[in-house]
Structures are given as structure tokens and as C-alpha cells.
Amino acid sequence: MNVMSSVMRGARRLVHVDPSPLASLLSLPRRSPAPFLTCHQTRKLASKQVKGQRKDQKNQKVKVKVDKQEVEIRQKMTVAALAAAMNKDFDHVLEALLNTPVDLDALTPDSVLDERWIKEAVTRSGMKFRWAKLSESRERANRDVLPRPPADPSQLTPRPPVVTIMGHVDHGKTTLLDSLRKSQIVSTEAGGITQHIGAFLVQLPSGERITFLDTPGHAAFSSMRARGANATDIVVLVVAADDGVMNQTVESIQHAKRANVPMIVAVNKCDKPQADPQRVKQELLAHDVVCEEFGGDVQAIHVSALKGDNLLALAEATVALAEVLELKAEPSGAVEGLIIESRTDRGKGPVTTAIVQRGTLKRGCVLVAGRSWAKVRFLFDENGRTVAEAGPSAAVEVVGWKELPSAGDVFLEVESEQRAREAVEWRSYAEEQQKLTEEQDAIELKQQLHLDQYRKQREGLTHLSWRQRKAALYRENRKQFAVRPSEKTQREGRSLPLIIKGDVDGSVEAILNLLDSYDAQQQCELELLHFGIGDISENDVIMAQTFSGSIYGFNVAASRPIQQLAARHGVPLRLHSIIYKLVDELKAELSSKLPPLLHENIVGEATVLAMFDVSVGKKKVPVAGCRVQKGQLDRRLQFRLIRGRDTVWEGSLAALKHHRDDVQTVKAGMDCGLSADGGVDFRPGDVIVCYEERDAAQVTSWDPGF
DSSP states (O other), X not given: OHHHHHHHHHHHHHHHHOOHHHHHHHTSOOSXXXXXXXXXXXXXXXXXXXXXXXXXXXXXXXXXXXXXXXXXXXXXXXXXXXXXXXXXXXXXXXXXXXXXXXXGGGOOTTOBOOHHHHHHHHHHXXXXXXXXXXXXOOOOOOOOOOOOOOOOGGGOEEOOOEEEEEESTTSSHHHHHXXXXXXXXXXXXXXXXXXXXXXXXXXXXXXXXXXXXXXXXXXXXXXXXXXXXXXXXEEEEEXXXXXXXXXXXXXXXXXXXXXXXXXXXEEEOTTSTTOOHHHHHHHHHTTTOOBGGGTSSBXXXXXXXXXXXXXXXXXXXXHHXXXXXXXXXXXXXXXXXXXXXXXXXXXXXXXXXXXXXXXXXXXXXXXXXXXXXXXXXXXXXXXXXXXXXXXXXXXXXXXXXXXXXXXXXXXXXXSOHXXXXXXXXXHHHHHHHXXXXXXXXXXXXXXHHHHHHHHHXXXXXXXXXXXXXXXXXXXXXXXXXXXXOOSXXXXXXXXXXXXEEESBHHHHHHHHHHHHTOOOTTTSEEEEEEEEXXXXXXXXXXXXXXXXXXXXXXXXXXXXHHHHHHXXXXXXXXXXXXXXXXXXXXXXXXXXXXXXXXXXXXXXXXXXXXXXXXXXXXXXXXXXXXXXXXXXXXXXXXXXXXXXXXXXXXXXXXXXXXXXXEOSEEETTOEEEEEEXXXXXXXXXXXXXXXXXXXXXXXXXXXXXX
């Protein structure tokens, strides 16, 4: 092509420069005239598509890109591992390796495949593979906060003792504390019983300072009593002289022994005529509490909290025991302490009652407790007065928490808010990892059970080839799927969904512990939808309405709009300030969910004396002649025929007569004749019982223990 172009250009050049040589060349004889060499250049131009012209592009099928499943492979994979990576079963891998040199009959789930056949099986299955990354994940650095090591003994200073008052409900614990601090707390308590942990600082006439913890004595508040025993130096066990050792008295003794805390016994109500302090001390011997007069080391003080008798002796005994214990603490350094109660205040937000165990707590301190942290904004004493600082053994209310910590958490001071966030994030991460580990263990256990079942299913098929084995498994699984129950099952049975709200963390904890003891699930299932601290909110009402549940509140309020919203949606609001009344109403609501029971009431009994036939039209009807022995026979009720110890017949009467008259009732001592439909075989000596069935309300079998 290049040569032809050069020739053409040269010819044109000759014509333009000197045409004579070309003319002489052309004048030679030739058969036909030859035209000048010319080159026709053709050009393909775009033209408009004419109607009806075939469009090849439209007829071409558009290929849809299919996303293939990606399988992660590695060297020396077993058949079972490859099947798991592909999310298939063992036989699928064998099918994928058909028509290959691999000996399929020799393969087992533990057989190791070559790299070539691993890729081949994945590709034939319509999947794509990628190699597993051999990279180790970096462990997260531990950013938790830990308590300081023990202080140098030379830096320790004496501190006031922390004394917990424990005992059975209504034995006078709060009245005793009122007399010590000259207050009237018991008059402000709902039902006259303590239902929270109270912390108070009492200054004796001698100048000694003691921090008292008042714990509830009701059976529902066991966890509060345990928390009080763990936070204290001395336990004052209050026992009523007229009542003796009771259930919660024994439980308080166990808490004190478990916490290894010394005890002082205060035998209260000694002013009552029926008081017997000696009996109380003897009953305590059965629980390994040996008073000093019996050769033990436990002081027993006879007091009357109501009249204030002998309270000074109790205080002196407490101070003396504290001196023996040599209680000391470090007043400097980072603060450490224990949260004994937490609640949400409408004006202050999350508030905790805490006891300082080490250091001095001041405004501005940054604290970490559980998965919450705080920058202390205010400190209040038990009278609601603001305090600047709180040293060891002091009980204060702390305001400034970002979230409400749980009662029983230990709080520690950190250097900055950033450090507090890191500690809280680490604790949340550690708790999440622990939860994931537990869930993973449960999953692995379930998988192992499934694998064991699968292997057991295949044990009888090992002698078959893989084709025969697959056919046998298919036939068996087809039967299983045919009889498998539907997964979309409607919920059956009775249930009571609950929402629990309380004023403080300890109250909610006590109610949840009560619900944990519920053991009547076969009667009515008890479901806990939500629990929290604070007043009833709109979200609580909406949730209760969604699940057709009830809201139980303890020492909380519901505003008028919330009450109207609950009434409009038909949500029961059950607010209480006394724990046992809340439990009683909960038991009543559980009982109302149960169907009524048929109760049989015996109305009368009669004895068959003789049998005779009575003509009614053309038929003869057998009639039993009876005498009523007890009560009366009522024709409108049900009857039962008893022969010996067996029940022969049950039903209603066709006729009841006294002499020749039809009657409705026959009383005791009277004779009568009766007949029944169906040809009942009455015999002399049979007993006929007249009874009625009534619906009786069923009561839940749950017994919370009080």
C-alpha cells in the first residue's frame, strides 16, 4: 500500500513538471486507451437509522452480573472444613468433585484436600475463593482503674466506726436510731417500716462520732442487708424482747458472719410486760451467737428505744468495740469508697449515697463507679445540707453522675475526665467481650450437639457408597420435614408482662429478687419487659400498652397526664409505698389471669331402698325408691350413683316424685321415687349423691415467703 502511494505521487509530480515524457509514453500503440491512474478514497459516514432497519444492539442479550459467594480457603483444608466454609454439607463437596481423579469413596470428613481440588470444588459450586489472611488482631490495652496499694501505717489516722443496725422487721431498729440522733424518721416512713438503706452521722454526748447505717428488716430486702453488712465495721443486731429470734434475725446473723464483722446484740422493747431478754439470748445460742454472760464475746445490751432507756450504754459499748478494733484510714490521696444506694432526683439528676473509705472527697473530684463516672458537683449530708468535703467513714450524697451507678459498686477517684471515660469504655468493652465469650460457648455447645447427632445418624450408613448414603439421607430427611411442626406458632397460655419502676436502685433490686423466686410459670408466665429508676413515663405506658402489660411502681409517682394516658390506653398503674402491699396486688393480678376451678358442693345424699316399675304410656320405667339421709335432693342439680366405692353413673334426673306428686326438692328423712334417662340400673343399697358445681377463683401457687 505504501509502494502504490509513492508511485501515484511520483506520477502526479511528472505531469505537473514536464508532461512530454509521459505523452511519448502514452503515444505507444496499445489495444485500448488507458485512463490516468486515479485513487478513489471511500469514507464511511454516520447516517441516521432508518425506520425498520434492524438494530443488532437491541437483539443482544444483556448479561446480568451475578455476585458469587466468596469462600475463604487455606492450605491443607479438610473436606469438613471446606464444606463449613462453603456453608454446605459433606456430600455437596463430593458432588463438586465428581469426574475428577479424586477417589470419592475414600474421602472422609477429616480427609485433607490438595490446593488444586479445593479451588476446583469452590469453582464448580459457582463460588469464588480468596485466601485467608494470616493476621493477628491486636489486643486492646487494659485501661481499667484499680484501687491503690495499702497505705503506709505511719500515714493512717483514727476514723469513726461505721455501724449497721440490722434485725427483723418491726423490732425497733429505726426507733432506736431516732432515739440516738433525737429525730423522728419512723413517723415519716410508709407503713412504719424501713424500705431503704439510710446513712446517718451521730455525735454522742461524749463527742464520739459514729456513722450508722439503717437497713430494712423486711424479707424482701435481703440484698440491702447484705450490702450493709459488707460496708460496715460493727453490726448492732436488734432483737425484740417480746418477739425473740425471727427469720430476718437469722439472716442478719448470717450476713454478719459472712462479712466477718463483730456484733453487738441490742435486746429492744425491754419495757414491755411480756419482754423476756433471757429467752432471746438463749435462742441466739442456736445460731452460734454467744453472749458474754454465757462465756462468749458478744455484748448484749437491754434497751428500750421508745423510752430511751440504756441507750448510752449501747453507744459506749459500740465506742469500746471500735477502740479495740483500732479503726484507721488514710485521709489523703485518691478517694475510694462504696455506693450503698442510688436514685434519680428530679432536680439533682442521678444521686448516690456513698461512704468514703479512703481519702477525702471534695467538689470537683472525678469518680468512676461501675460503668459510670462523675465529676462531683455537690456533696450533701443526711440533713440535706451542703458540705465542702467528706473524710473517711463519712456518709454523703454525691451529685454529678453522668449515669446512675448500681448500689454496691466501689467508686475510685481518677485524675481527669478523659481517664474516667477511658476506664468506663474499657469496662463496657470487657463486659461485652465476656458476654460474647459466653454466647460463643453456647453456640459451640449447640454445634457440638448437632454434630454428634449428625454422626450418630450416619453411623449406620458407613458401609454404603456416597451415592447410596445420600439417597438414604434424602429419604429420611423427607420424612422428618413432613412431620416437622410449623415454625410460625402462635403463643399459647397465659402471661403477665410487667414494667417495674422504683425510687432507688435498692428497691428495684429487691423487687427483681422477688420476681426471681416466681415458680408458678405453669399457671401463668411472668415476663419482665423493663425496669428502671424514676417516675412513670410516657414510654412506660406505651410499652405496657404494646405488650398488654401492667406497670408496678414502688415509691414513685405518675403525673396527671400520665395517669390519663394510661387510663385511655387501658394500662393498669399500680403504685405502692409498702413492699408487701405491692406483692399482694401482684399475686392478686396473677390469680385473676387463671381460669376458675370447678368446685363440687354436696347438697344431699339418699339411699336406694327398693326398685319397682311404673307404667308411662305403653312403656315401663324403672323407678328407685329412696330415702334422703342428708341435706336434700334437688331435681335441677346433678346426681351421682355410687355402688360400693365405684361411681356407676352421673347425670340429671328425668323425674323426682314424692308419693304421686312431681316435686323439685325432697328434704332429709323423706321418701321419694326418682328415675333417670338411659335405663340406669339402680339396686337396693346404692347411694345417690346430689351435688352442684360452682366456679371457684383459682389462686396462684407462688409464695414469695412473706
